[in-house]
Amino acid sequence: MEQVILKYINEQLLFDNEMEEDLDSDTDLLGSGILDSLGMVQLIAFVEKEFMVKVPPEDMVIENFMNVDSVCAYLLSK
Amino acid sequence: MDLSWSKAQIEYKKKVIEFAEQNLNNSISERDHVLEFSREDWNKCAKFGIQGLASPKKYGGHEDDIDILTATLAMEGLGYGCRDNGLPFSLNAQMWTVQLPIAQFGNAFQKEKYLKPLASGEWIGSHGLTEANAGSDIFNMETTATKVDGGYLLNGSKRLITLGPICDMVLVFAKTNPKLGKWGVSGFIVESNSKGFKRSANKSKMGLRTVPIGDLEFKDCFVPEENRLGKEGAGWSITIASLEYDRCNILASQLGAMEYQLEDTIKFVKGRKQFGQSIGGFQSISNRIADMKLRLETSRLLLYKVAWLKSQGKSAMMEAALLKLHLSESFISSSLDAIRCHGGSGYLTEFEVERNLRDAVGGVIYAGTSDIQRNIISQILGL
Numbered sequence: 298m299e300q301v302i303l304k305y306i307n308e309q310l311l312f313d314n315e316m317e318e319d320l321d322s323d324t325d326l327l328g329s330g331i332l333d334s335l336g337m338v339q340l341i342a343f344v345e346k347e348f349m350v351k352v353p354p355e356d357m358v359i360e361n362f363m364n365v366d367s368v369c370a371y372l373l374s375k
Numbered sequence: 376m377d378l379s380w381s382k383a384q385i386e387y388k389k390k391v392i393e394f395a396e397q398n399l400n401n402s403i404s405e406r407d408h409v410l411e412f413s414r415e416d417w418n419k420c421a422k423f424g425i426q427g428l429a430s431p432k433k434y435g436g437h438e439d440d441i442d443i444l445t446a447t448l449a450m451e452g453l454g455y456g457c458r459d460n461g462l463p464f465s466l467n468a469q470m471w472t473v474q475l476p477i478a479q480f481g482n483a484f485q486k487e488k489y490l491k492p493l494a495s496g497e498w499i500g501s502h503g504l505t506e507a508n509a510g511s512d513i514f515n516m517e518t519t520a521t522k523v524d525g526g527y528l529l530n531g532s533k534r535l536i537t538l539g540p541i542c543d544m545v546l547v548f549a550k551t552n553p554k555l556g557k558w559g560v561s562g563f564i565v566e567s568n569s570k571g572f573k574r575s576a577n578k579s580k581m582g583l584r585t586v587p588i589g590d591l592e593f594k595d596c597f598v599p600e601e602n603r604l605g606k607e608g609a610g611w612s613i614t615i616a617s618l619e620y621d622r623c624n625i626l627a628s629q630l631g632a633m634e635y636q637l638e639d640t641i642k643f644v645k646g647r648k649q650f651g652q653s654i655g656g657f658q659s660i661s662n663r664i665a666d667m668k669l670r671l672e673t674s675r676l677l678l679y680k681v682a683w684l685k686s687q688g689k690s691a692m693m694e695a696a697l698l699k700l701h702l703s704e705s706f707i708s709s710s711l712d713a714i715r716c717h718g719g720s721g722y723l724t725e726f727e728v729e730r731n732l733r734d735a736v737g738g739v740i741y742a743g744t745s746d747i748q749r750n751i752i753s754q755i756l757g758l
């Protein structure tokens with residue numbers, strides 16, 4: 298799960314983004330600006346499709362989407 | 376995609392058109408001139424049930440849950456029947472950027488306290504996001520909410536707020552934790568009688584002149600904790616969640632206005648004679664009409680697709696951006712074509728043709744400018 302999400306972010310969302318360090322599963326995505334709003338919305342749409350879950354708006358919060366670790370924990374809790 | 380409407384939805388749209396034509400088309404030109412909002416028309420809409428389209432039944436609405444398809448069709452009908460573009464615009468602003476977020480993120484207390492008076496027309500709500508240094512780059516906002524005993528102190532100001540000068544409450548966004556970037560923004564419901572909250576006077580603008588717009592100022596404005604919408608830091612998700620609905624419905628009313636505009640223009644060019652024939656017989660004119668029809672129908676398809684996706688609970692980022700860009704730009708182009716077809720009469724305010732062009736320009740700015748929509752589309756395409 299973690300690798301699938303990291304691969305998607307690296308290949309689909311960060312293709313042009315010159316990051317100083319590699320993206321890790323604990324890298325803050327939205328808060329640090331690695332992803333912009335649209336990138337985050339795309340990521341949410343991706344996990345919904347890939348893992349067949351519905352992410353209601355009230356779940357789109359830092360606890361669940363701060364980094365890849367928290368996304369995985371959130372998905373596992375569903 | 377299933378674009379067929381139920382009999383009940385079509386009947387309801389007809390009723391909305393009838394209601395608007397019979398009740399809402401009074402002295403619009405005069406009110407447009409003097410920047411006058413009609414609270415009476417607002418209340419008539421509430422009584423008919425328009426604002427209720429964005430509230431669950433328990434809180435003044437029609438259905439157990441908000442029905443986006445019926446609402447889209449109804450708002451299209453309102454735009455068709457009501458010659459004043461400002462009224463549907465302001466209703467949509469409240470319904471989809473104030474009521475919907477409260478319905479989605481609010482607790483039972485907030486829904487009971489705010490959704491009911493908003494749906495009944497007793498209260499007017501506005502949405503405060505834009506600031507002097509945060510427009511397209513909205514999360515660069517500077518308004519802060521500092522945690523204090525029992526609540527928060529809000530400091531900062533918002534600009535270009537639809538209904539701001541006359542609002543009874545505002546759903547305002549402020550930074551609760553600037554270190555967290557976009558996760559550090561929260562939404563608050565502020566009542567207009569709160570100490571430290573000030574609404575500016577109405578500001579004159581190019582179009583949509585029957586709707587007040589203005590600034591909101593917060594100076595050590597205390598907001599009790601119970602008035603925070605959603606969790607601390609939920610501001611980003613609240614904004615993102617209402618965006619596609621907002622684009623869908625504000626544009627639905629514009630689509631209705633475009634349909635009426637086309638019918639009105641066809642009637643005019645058939646009746647107006649020059650060189651011994653109807654001007655509609657000249658290809659220069661009929662080509663314009665054909666272009667207007669094409670813009671109308673392509674906009675309609677995009678609109679219904681977004682409404683359908685949202686009704687299925689699906690994300691519609693790309694489709695909503697295509698819709699916002701295409702429909703708002705189309706309304707400008709078609710409004711200009713309508714004026715050209717009407718000749719000098721189209722240019723005179725009293726003929727009520729030119730007003731659409733002035734109203735349409737706002738559409739390529741609010742809820743994300745056309746440039747921003749193009750950015751969204753190209754970013755999703757991987758550019």
Ligand SMILES: Cc1cc2nc3c(=O)[nH]c(=O)nc-3n(C[C@H](O)[C@H](O)[C@H](O)COP(=O)(O)OP(=O)(O)OC[C@H]3O[C@@H](n4cnc5c(N)ncnc54)[C@H](O)[C@@H]3O)c2cc1C
Pocket residue numbers: 468501502503504505509510511512534535536537538583588737740741742743744745746747750
């Ligand atoms: C009629 C009307 C009603 C409104 N109602 C509300 C309301 O109720 N609540 C609220 O909070 N706000 C409201 N707004 C504000 C509206 O959301 C903003 O005007 C809009 O987001 C643009 O911000 P700005 O005016 O600061 O322009 P800016 O963001 O400064 O943009 C100026 C120009 O730069 C372009 N630009 C900026 N960034 C980029 C980029 N990255 N790429 C390409 N071009 C770019 C823009 O497209 C535009 O052409 C309303 C505006 C209008 C016109």
